[in-house]
Amino acid sequence: MSQKIFEKKDVRKLYLDEQGNVDYAKIQARWDELKKIKVSLGNKYFTQQVVEKAKTLSQEDQQRLLDIMIAGLTNDDSSVGIAATRPEDYDFFLFYLEPLIREYHKIEGQTKQEHDWNIPVGEYVLTKIDPKLEKVSMRARVARNVAGYNLPSSMDKDERIKFENQMVEVFEKFGFPGKYHSLTPGHKNFISDQEADVLRSKHFLFISMTHDNYLMSNGVASDWPYGRGIWISEDETKMVWVGEEDQLRIISIVQGNDLGKVDQSLHELLTGIEKSGLKFAEHPTYGIITTCPTNMGTGKRQSILGKFPNITKGGKDEAKLKDIAKSLGLQARGVGGEHSNMDSEGTADISPSARFGVTEAVVTKRLYEGLIKLYEIERNAANEKERQNCCNTF
Numbered sequence: 001m002s003q004k005i006f007e008k009k010d011v012r013k014l015y016l017d018e019q020g021n022v023d024y025a026k027i028q029a030r031w032d033e034l035k036k037i038k039v040s041l042g043n044k045y046f047t048q049q050v051v052e053k054a055k056t057l058s059q060e061d062q063q064r065l066l067d068i069m070i071a072g073l074t075n076d077d078s079s080v081g082i083a084a085t086r087p088e089d090y091d092f093f094l095f096y097l098e099p100l101i102r103e104y105h106k107i108e109g110q111t112k113q114e115h116d117w118n119i120p121v122g123e124y125v126l127t128k129i130d131p132k133l134e135k136v137s138m139r140a141r142v143a144r145n146v147a148g149y150n151l152p153s154s155m156d157k158d159e160r161i162k163f164e165n166q167m168v169e170v171f172e173k174f175g176f177p178g179k180y181h182s183l184t185p186g187h188k189n190f191i192s193d194q195e196a197d198v199l200r201s202k203h204f205l206f207i208s209m210t211h212d213n214y215l216m217s218n219g220v221a222s223d224w225p226y227g228r229g230i231w232i233s234e235d236e237t238k239m240v241w242v243g244e245e246d247q248l249r250i251i252s253i254v255q256g257n258d259l260g261k262v263d264q265s266l267h268e269l270l271t272g273i274e275k276s277g278l279k280f281a282e283h284p285t286y287g288i289i290t291t292c293p294t295n296m297g298t299g300k301r302q303s304i305l306g307k308f309p310n311i312t313k314g315g316k317d318e319a320k321l322k323d324i325a326k327s328l329g330l331q332a333r334g335v336g337g338e339h340s341n342m343d344s345e346g347t348a349d350i351s352p353s354a355r356f357g358v359t360e361a362v363v364t365k366r367l368y369e370g371l372i373k374l375y376e377i378e379r380n381a382a383n384e385k386e387r388q389n390c391c392n393t394f
């Protein structure tokens with residue numbers, strides 16, 4: 001089922017009865033089928049108790065619950081499979097979502113998300129790890145959604161366009177020199193496919209969402225490319241994605257070696273957007289509200305693009321780097337982000353995995369401390385290779 005691209009409007013019909021009401025028998029049959037392939041968290045926590053509680057809700061709310069888990073029902077390889085439809089889902093459907101969020105983020109007890117952007121500049125300097133790390137591509141992003149709007153999975157075309165236009169007004173007034181580039185046909189800032197591809201080749205703009213069966217089936221990619229675009233600062237270090245998995249992805253990319261500088265740049269941009277009057281959706285316990293519950297907490301992901309030719313054996317053994325990174329609390333992705341490959345130099349996007357229960361400052365600290373260990377393992381792998389080459393010559 002996950003091989004072809006399915007649209008939300010078609011997929012959801014599979015789980016409705018003849019009257020157009022949610023059909024729990026059909027949902028359960030599909031979850032049972034998937035249990036033989038892979039058990040996503042959405043599947044695991046769709047218990048009989050959840051079904052009983054769901055049946056007490058209005059039909060409209062039952063359909064919202066179906067929409068929340070529809071990507072998990074559609075995709076055989078789903079690990080979580082959940083996308084919230086509105087910020088309120090994290091209260092209204094907590095009877096289903098809470099255990100799932102707690103398991104994913106390994107939350108024990110009464111942990112509550114705290115924020116701290118107090119990141120020292122000059123402390124997390126990559127050349128202290130290795131003098132060769134003079135000019136590294138460093139990126140940090142936060143996900144944000146604006147209170148009062150639906151989340152991208154349930155926005156309709158008009159709402160997407162309205163949101164984009166509200167953001168254009170913010171960009172025109174918020175004081176950072178830069179330009180908004182829109183993918184919306186007919187928009188005053190419209191850019192062609194070729195111009196969009198240039199921005200993608202620089203790692204600035206997101207790829208078309210219509211090839212992603214998760215984003216298509218849960219509706220995040222609906223109405224593509226309406227309401228989508230990117231604002232980029234004049235010096236190309238700050239950017240804002242509009243209309244991707246979250247309404248906003250606020251990003252900084254800096255070439256250098258001080259991790260604190262990319263945070264400083266990101267925080268300036270975030271504060272500038274906040275000052276424009278936008279109020280971001282936030283949960284009192286789970287922090288920043290994001291479409292996917294895996295990003296809840298800080299909503300922050302911070303990475304560097306690093307080369308690990310020895311661990312990966314020239315990019316051929318990506319799994320080894322991924323396993324080592326995981327053991328250090330880090331995630332290794334390919335050069336083009338999630339689901340992409342590393343290159344022949346073993347270039348990977350390395351970021352800390354934790355999103356919830358750590359502050360923004362701790363994310364940076366974790367990245368730095370993880371990199372100290374990862375580069376040590378890379379050096380050891382290089383030494384080992386040299387030793388073997390040397391022995392082989394005798």
Ligand SMILES: Nc1ncnc2c1ncn2[C@@H]1O[C@H](COP(=O)(O)OP(=O)(O)OP(=O)(O)O)[C@@H](O)[C@H]1O
Pocket residue numbers: 137138139141203204245249253301303304305333334335336337338349
């Ligand atoms: N340190 C970095 N320097 C430059 N570009 C980067 C860096 N890290 C990631 N990127 C680029 O950012 C883009 C987005 O990556 P990706 O979609 O994996 O992550 P994301 O925006 O954090 O969202 P998500 O985690 O939801 O997938 C990709 O093009 C990726 O290559």
